[in-house]
Each structure stands twice: as C-alpha cells, then as structure tokens.
Amino acid sequence: MYTLFNVKKLLFLLLIICSLFASESYSQNLRLKIKGTSDTDSHTIDSIGYVSTPHKNYVSIANEIKTLQKKLSKLGYIENKCSPAIKLNDSTFSTTFELKKKYHTIYIYYDNTTIDASILKAISKRVFDTYFELDFKTIENSLHYINSKNIEKGFPFSKLRLANIVPTENLKLRADLVLESHKEPRTINNIIIRGYELFPKAYLNHFFKIKPKQIYNSDNIKRKTELFNNLNFANQIKPPEVLFSKDSTIVYLYIEKSKSNSFNGFLGFGTNTETGKLEFDGYLDLNLINNLNYGESLKLLYKSDEGNQKTFETNLSLPYLFKSPIGINLRLHIFKKDSLFTTINQSAKLNYLINSNHKIYSGVLTSQSSNLLSLNTNTNIKDYKTTAFTFAYEYTKTQSNNLLFPLHSNLYIETTLGKRISSDIENKQTGITLNAFTIINLNKKNSLFLKVNSANLISNTYLENELLRFGGINSIRGFEENSLQASFYSTINTEYRLQLGNNLYIHTITDASYFENKMLHRKEKLFGYGFGLGIITKSGLFKLNYANGKSENQKFKLSNSKVHLSLTTQF
Template sequence: MKNNCTLFLLLNIYTCFFFGIQAQELSLSLKAEKEIPEGVVDSLQLPASYKDFISLKNETDTLHLKLQRMGFIESELLQLKKENDSSYTAAFFLGRKYNNIKVYYSEKDFSKKELQHVASQIDSSYFILPFETIPTALRKLTAYRNAKGNAFARVRLTAFNNTGAGNLSATLLIENGKLRTVDSIVLKGYEKFPKSYLKYYAGVRKGKLFDQKKLLAQNENLNSLGFVSSIKPPEALFREDSTTVYFYLEKEENNLFDGILGFATDEESQKLTFNGYLNLELNNNLNYGEQLLINYKSDGEKQINFKTKLTLPYLFSSPFGLSGELMIFKRDSTFITTEQQLRSTYQLDTRSTLYVGYKGYESSNLLDEVIAGIPIEDFTSRFFIFGGNYKKPQNRKLFPVKTAIYLDMGIGSRKQKSESEDQIGFTSVISNIFNLNYRNSLFVQNSTSALFSDSYLINELFRFGGINSIRGFDENSIDASLFSVLNTEYRYQFNDGVYLHSIIDVGYFENQTISLKEKIYSFGLGLGLNTKAGIFRFNIANGNRQNTPFNLTNTKVHISISSKF
C-alpha cells in the first residue's frame, strides 16, 4: 500500500512538472547596433509571448523582411540568443533607413494619370514612392497591366542604386504576358439567356481585352436585371491561342403581381363598377427580355387610371429596341384622356439608353354643360419626344438601383376646336442612395415636370400625389402645370429582409388654370419587408399645405406588395 501511494505521488509531481514546462511561454526582445526607434518597434507588432520555440524562430525570420519593407534594406539577423529558460534576444544590424525610392519608368508603360494613384511626385521619367508603400504600389500597377489584356503581366523593381541622403533609385521592369482577348463566351445553367443583354447591357463582347475585374462588374450588371442571377463569379480558361470566358447564370422568376379588385353596383345607373388596383408585370417569359405591363387603379367613384406597356429590347440582336404604351385616365364625369406613346430606344452603353418617339393625347369633356372657371375642353395633342435614362446598379436585394436618372422632353402642339397652340413638355426623375454603411443609408429623389404653353386646360395638366410621388396625399389628387417634389428617406436596414425608414417629402407646384402657386410637404414613417409573398411596403404619412395648420385627419396610409411568380 505504501509503495502504491509513493508511485501515485511521483506521477502527480511528474504530471505537474511536465504541464508546467509545456505551458511556459517564451518572450522575444530586440536589440541592434543603435537604439531602435519606438515607432519601428510598434510597427513590427511583436506578440507578447510565444507558445514554443518554433513559433518564436519563425517570427524572428519574418522580422528581417518586415524591416526591409520599412526601409532598412541593409538589415541582417546577427544572432538569436537564449537569455534564460523563457526569454530570447534577437540581435539585428539595421544599417541606414531609406525613406524614399525614385522609380524610373517609361511613359509607354504607364500614364501619369495611372501613376497618380500610387505616387504624389511624378516626373516625365520617374516618380517617387515612400518606401513603405512599395508593395501596394506594385500591386496596383500590376492590376493596371492586367486590365489592358495582359492577364499574366507582372511589375517589379530592378537595378537598385544608392543615391545618398537616405534615398534609393530603381527601374520599373514590366514582364508582359501574352496579350489576351475574349475569344469565346460560354453560358452555363441558363443557356437560353438572351445573348443581346450579354453584349449590350453587360458589355461582354468577343474580341475585347480580357480584364478579370471588369468581368466581375459586368456580372453584377447581369444580376441587376432581375430575371437572372449569377451562381458564382465568371471564370476564364486560358489556352495557348485562345481565351474562353464562362458565365454561370440561373433564370429567376421575375413576374410581379399585386392588387385588390372590388365589384359594386352604382346606385344611380345600376351599372357594375370596379374599384381597387391591379399591377401586373410579365418579364422575360419568352427568354427574349421582353416586358408586358398592365396597371389599373380605381377608387370606384372619382377616378380610373389604366396603363399598359410593351417593351421589346434589342431587335434583331441590335442595340435598338421598341416600346409602346397606352394610358387612359378618367375623372368621375368630368373628362377622359387617352395617351398613346411609341418609342425607339438605343442602348448607348451598359448603363445608358437614349430614345426618340411620338406621344399623342386625346381628351374629351364629359360635362353636359360648361362650368365657369373650370377650363375643360375637347383637344388633341401631338408631341415629338426624346430623352434618355441612366441606371447604376448595386448588389443590394432590397435596393438594387443605386443611381437613376430619367430625362424626357416633348415638343409639339395642342389642337382645340379650330385653334392650334405650340407646347413644350419636360419631365425629369433623379435619385441616388448614399450608403453610409451596411445598415444606414440615405435615399434622395427629385421629380420635376413642366408644361410650357400660352394657355392651359385642366384635362391636360400633370397629376401627382400618392405613394409614387408625394406621400400623405391621395393618388393623383393634385393638378399642376409645373411641379417639383423632393423625396427623402433615412433608411435603417436590420437585415437583408427588413428595413425602417423616415419620410420627409417637400413639393412645389403651379396650376396656371386657377393662378395657384403652393408649397406642400409631408412627414411620416415607413416599413419594408421581404416576405415569401413578395416585398411588402407600409407607409404612413401626414400631408400638409403651406400656411395650413397640422391636421391629423390628413394622415394617409400607403400599402403595396409586389409578389414574384
């Protein structure tokens, strides 16, 4: 029994001693032929301790490279000395610290504009770099060469010389790989994807210089279409005499539907009436990129708004497209206006589109008798229209468009009875999202429309108000010959599916038929949810007019949901 106790005690002592040795951490200190500046020691970021000698030795070996990158290119590890069981000292020869390097280059390799991204002092034959920035600068210059089709190009420094006063000179050497162009394009996953979008919308074309960074941006452009998504980033297969680019795409269901329809019988006419709204978008069902839009809104009493639009992009695999639009607006028993529009579009680049076309109006007075002070008459208008739009996408599911610009100009005339009057119409919508960080962003949009004419009719004026213009007011409740609305939202995004936002809208409008000029504004809150049924938006806003006291009864609730199928 005594022997067993002695053996147990010895085993415990051995175990404690073994784990004590194993748990002992090592420390490393530095010394040199001169005092090492405190800033240099901080930049080296030495660990406070090391778990074993191998870790300590590896750190010592990397210190030499760190010192060289800091400008001590003559540095050398002289000795790694063990002071005691837990501490070591690394003795270095530092030598002179070189602060800058003068790099000689050829203007045929890099332009001054490119060099401005890596250096501040640039001459026609050389530029000066702080020593610490050399690795970053060489990586950027290499990326510029790769973007010019030299996928395997490398940039390095050679022919170093000591120019005195703590400075060096070197020559920039370009090792050019074989110039690469996109020789073929292969689609994987969605083989029926409309190739015209690849060529004109994304900008991917055969014969263009290969640029991996640009391919990633073009892939993001495709993601912004809505009816297609990228499974993974594009890849390239380099053969001796060709380069093949692979895009991995997947078709997305991008048809949208939302609406509520009601039926009722008019008490006076005993006719069946509809109320509610319907919004239907059919996108890319024929794998052509086409779009069919049908929109219907009715409150059952005051107004009916119907719109249908057909868009056919890239006709005959060209950058030209066509779109046709029909709109019908009826206000109770006052008037009805029909608008027809035909456009020919041209894809200028991956983000911009120009168009020219025709727009016509026909309006009828439904009143049985003329009411004094209400200029509503039958008329027809014809306009030649031209304009364009610009869209910059971003990789955010809830907010896929970062910047959007839409400009429209129309020149024409209005025919009323036997009289004709020249008119000019203008519309612009400009919006941008300022991303402060992932969760916080600021959305700003301005919408402006103006009709320039010697006289005006109520049934030819612009109509605005509601969730898509200034919130806190009834849909299309304000008539204007000129209006400008500024919408702002401060958005807080909880995650990829939920966000909360403020509503601050300010507007100004003129109605020349009644000589009215007025400012309006609204305040409120909104909520957005990305649900399985679609994107649900709930806005509550209070709209007020200038010099009018706040009234809670002016609060409006706007609800919309867009369901994909």
C-alpha cells in the same frame, strides 16, 4: 503480491509527475531580446517594434527575427545583419542587429518599349526616358502598381523584379526593372454561361460590356459582373472563373434566373366630403419581365379612382434590338373622366443605355381627346390632337443588400416639344417632367426617404381635358387619386423610416405640394401628414398608409383622412 502492487503504484505516480513537468516545460513562454550594435541602431529597432513575448518555441523566435529583417530592408537597411540567437537562460533568447547604411533613393532603369512612362509618372515625380527615381520605402507598393497596370493590359501572369542592385554615391541605389510576361496579351476567346443558359447574350455585350476578343482583365471582369445586382431578372451564383490554356482564355459565368414578375395592387377608402358616404378606389398593376428571355418587360395597369375616373395603360420595353445598344419603349395610356371626356396618349421612344446607371430616350408622343358630352355645356372641354417630340434622361442606383428598399436612387427628366390642334387652331406647347427619389441611410435601421414629382405644361391656352392630374398614394397622400388638376405642380414626399427587421419597417408621412391652374387662375399649397408600415409576407410586400390631407388655409378634419393598402407579389 503486496510488494509488486506498491511498485506499480509508485511507477504510476512517477509517470504522472513527469507528465506534469513535461507539460509545464512544453508550454513555457519564451522571450526574445533584440538590440543594435549601437544606441542609434537599438533606437531604430525599438521604433520599428517586434514581438518579444510570448513565443512557444524556437521556430517562432527565428520567424520573428526574419520578419524584423524584412521590415528593415523595406526601410532601406538592405545590408542589415544579425548575429545567431543566443540562449541566455531557459526562457530567454537574444540577438544583435547591425543595421549599417540606410539607402533613401533608388534609380530604377526600365525598357520604355514595354513599360509606359505615363504609368511611372503616377508613382514618381522624376521619370526619364531610361530610368525613374523612387523613395526606397515605396518600392513594394510602386512595383505592385506597375504590375497591376500591366495585368490590365492582358498579361495576367506578368511578374516584376529588381535585378543588378548596386549602391551608388550619397546613399542611393541603382537597379534594373525586369518584366517577365508573355509576348502577346491574352484576350477573351469565349464566354460560357452556366445555370441560366438562356440568359440574353446582348446584355453581356452592352450592359456588362464583356465580349470575346476583349483584353482579359480579371479585376475588370469581377467589377463588371457585380452589375448583376442591378438586374431584376438574374443573379450571379458565384464569382466568375477562368480557364487558361496555351492558346485560349475562356470565362465562365454562373447565373440563375430569378423571380421578376410582379403583381401590385392597392385599395384606398375614405369618406366623401359632399355625400358623407364611404368610397373605394384602387388599382391593379401587372409587370411581366424577361418571360421570353430577352430582358423585355410588359406592364399592364388598370386603375379605378374616386369620381368615376378610369385609367388603362400598357407599356412594352424591348432592350437591345437586333443585338444593338438601342432599345424601344411603346406606351398606350387611356384615361376616362366619368362621362365628360376620354384621352388617349401614345408614345414610341428609342432608348440608349450609356451604362448600367444611365439611359437616354428620344421619341414621339401623340394625344387625342374626345368630348363625350352630347351637349357641349362645358366650353373648357374640347376635342384636340397633340403631336410632340420627347427627350428624356434616366439615372438609377440600386442597393441590392436591402430586401425592403432595393432601389437607392432614381432620377427621370423628360421634356416634350409639340403642338396642339383644337377647332383648327394650332397652339405650341412644351412639357417638362421631373421624377426623383433617394434614400439617405443614417445607419442600418434608420433612413430618410425623399421624393420629388414635378410637371409643367407650358401653353398659351389650356383645356380641362389636357391638364395634369395628380393626388393619391403615388403623389401627395391624403387626397383622392387624380383628384387635382393643374398646369404646373410640384410635390415633395418625405418619410423617416425605421427598419425593425429584414422584412418589416414603419415610417412617417410628411408631404407638401404646390400647384397652379392657369385655366382657373388658381394657386394653392397642399399638405399631407400620416404614418405607414411595410412588411414582407409570404404573398409579397404589404404596405399600409394612413394620411390626412389639407390645403394651406384649411383645418384638419378626420373625414379627410385616407387609408391606402397595397400588396406587391413577385412570381
């Protein structure tokens, strides 16, 4: 028994030793040495480069030799040959390459009835009716480009290859370009939406510009469906898919309806410089979007400002009327100043969406103002009626990867041409409005926000109840809401923003404004300074702004500071 036990122990030790040696042999790194049949060939091979070590096995070495052969062929050494790999020792293999001739140019003959010469001119400077010339090194990229253009024409399964390759004089080659594809281009037969089946179909035709009977192009469809990032009422769940059959092409879009309604409000408070009392102002802003699954939007705004100013506004937008590219915007705006006057503005505009970023407007605007004073002690306030034609352009760019700042840029320019009638006196008027903002992203956390608001009312005479009103959180901060009157004003808002997370940022406030009141012959510069923060909570986006406003020749006073609070909730 004792001897048998020793034998088993010895066998077990031998097994361990063999396993160790086997493991060491298996994990041994192999080396590959490649040289040319001449010094010139060796220099060319070394300049191209190859992986000499480590290689785990012979298969890896064989693959590396094939890779080098392909690299040489792409450079023009299409006749290169290599000798079988020789094992020099336990860890080193060697092979020799003979590069032979290097071809620099290839003449490719093509059928001009199937391949447009204009496509070839993008890749070759020498294109003729039956053939074109290429630098040999550009063959692969050039054929890929030609095939991609053919795919764009509705041939998703087309293939290109070179046939009958033969050498000619002066290190040049000749080849035939063979195109393999269907005789007829594929067109989209149907578009099926999964997930949000009630998605407004008019958006497919006019916003995304994807429709049946359109030439099928996979890259084009992918690029167009990325425009879902510009919609605020629908998201793309996953990339589109395509079902090909013998006689049809069906595109599947996967969409979900997103929360797009929003409720926004703010509360502002400050000290009245005349009475010394604390005064409050604020507004409620309700936006209802796509509740009827037409892409429509309805905006309701009620604002109560300091100085007993009240504003009510409703704005209805209906896109793609009767499935056409034309939409309509209807607006009603009522403004009441204490017990002095009431002004009602109404407008109806038709809009045309050029593409997902650009839109133009044209319509009619009417205004009617009533003097509420029983005794007309203020001669600058009069009843009047205004009718004008309006033209506008809007540009919008989004950045959907940012929850805090989903809009990157916006530009809105509007001009109005009309006349005002007051006391049976007619006066021609022109109005110009510019609203624009953009975000300059310095890096992922730091950005600059720039905003410009300008308006100009051009008229021979002016009434107090028709003047432009500005000031407050949406124009120059640090001033009471709509407390400033002007015939012309321009405001610049700047913020340096530091994003502390996906849902929190802080920012500075530096505002400047210049305005003119031609009725009072007044010109003035205003400034606002402060800071703020924004945070996404469970209830929505909460903003806090603290700003102090002053005129050009006025000293800073803490009593002029304003605190603005707002909360935007989506549902």
